[in-house]
Amino acid sequence: MIQLDRVTKQFPDGTVAVDELSLELPTGEVLALLGTSGSGKTTTLRMINRLIEPTRGTISIDGRDVRSLDVHELRRGIGYVIQQAGLFPHRTVIDNVTTVPRLLGWDRRRSRSRAMELLELFGLDDSMSDRYPAQLSGGQQQRVGVARALAADPPVLLMDEPFGAVDPIVRAQLQVEFARLQRELGKTVVFVTHDVDEAITVGTQIAVLRTGGVLAQIGTPKDVLAHPTDLFVADFMGADRQVKLLGLLPASAVNQRRLADLPSDWEVVLDGAGRPTGWCRRGAPVTTEVITPVRPGATARAVLEAALASESGAAIHVDDHGVATGVSTLDDLSLASIEAAA
């Protein structure tokens, strides 16, 4: 558990970067620290591993004040990932990854086998281990950066816009990969970002900071999207925050009607096995069209997209075999009705 208790940082030039910030992050959770540029995200993160000392307030990890620990030992026990990875250009990939184990005095073999294990986990094959960072793509460098932070298996991970320097596609891949890994590893993570979608993808908690380092809101992504405390948070989460929220809810939370209960004159056309092949108006001749049904495990957002894409304005749910199980209309997607069900 990471606790910040009324932490304030005022720089010598008078800038207050973080103001009376209090928050609690339970073990195993990922806190996405979200805010505009200059809102004190980096400063907050760097106070946790004491790259910056707070002016007032206390920070503790598992109940121990970070200032009571030897600063180097503290840092070796905390994984740290920064933008553009900050890899050591003069060291090969494997030597980068073994940095902290070597600082901790692990023997060479143990460090190396641990590093190889991590590289594999991050989908970097053996041939890359002897390359220098300059010989990797941006996405690969970021992966090495995360692997390096995890090398000594620290319980806490601090990440400062770790995927900020790669293109959107690679970035999305890295986010999903990280979220998956995190479910296995169960680290306690503070993840700085100014990208709302990234915060939603990786965070189990989101803290929104406003300029001056004041906490505007903290809560689960669903909470913050559904119930922003004020206009600032609502604006920050984006005009499409309801759509984002749908992305976090399961399709099963959306009301499903029986196929026969469509409130319009549209009908679902089924093949012999009960799989949907298109729509037609009641009584009109059948024409087959391409449809995208909602599969089990999809999000409520997939229901919205299916409904918007279909001629009839309704989405068709199917089971694992592709057999139609029901339909949802745009009315069924109203947040109030979904929340009541979820």
Next chain:
Amino acid sequence: MRGAATRFAGNPPYWNGPQLSGNWDVIRYYTAEHIRFTLIALALGVLFAFPIAYLSHRRPVLYPPILAMTNVVYAIPSLALFALLGPFLGYTNDKPIIVAMALYTLVILVRNIVEGLRAVPRNVTDAATGLGYGRLRQFAGVELPLAIPTIIAGMRLAAVSTISLITVGGAIGKGALGRMFADGIDRGIDVELTSGVIAVVLLALVADALLLTAGWLLTPWTRARTA
């Protein structure tokens, strides 16, 4: 006129006749002396430059005055500097010239080491500190290696300029190969003078090539970019 006896104090070999043959031992002797002076001066220079550069890097306010000081030292004409060092180091031994040369190298070495350290990317040093490096270990293990290309560039310049500046000591009988210049001029032996000049140029070229190679061997990562 100063005689050969005073200039060749001790028992260095003596250039005989107007020709090269039979005088190789003279060239060998002064070349060896030149190498010795250069190595000691460079070693001393590096030895002083590193702590001074480290301090300038850690305390940036000290950097401008330190640079100014090395510049002032560099501006002192060599003969004047030998004379200034005489009272402390003696007049008849090799120490004044070696120490003078070492002091001259500082202007290049300190600047290049500091600039090399400053050019280490901020996110690299941040990562090192954040991962738990101690100060000296970070300096030796991360910052210094990354500054090697700039430091080597400085050492090449320092080596070549030292090799050339030492010859000025010929005027006070302490110039290694420079003594062949002085003697060649004094006694009108063109071949001795030319041999000395060629030896100095060759030494400078060899020193430069050696340092270049050392730099190449020490920085494999700089060649990895396109591989």
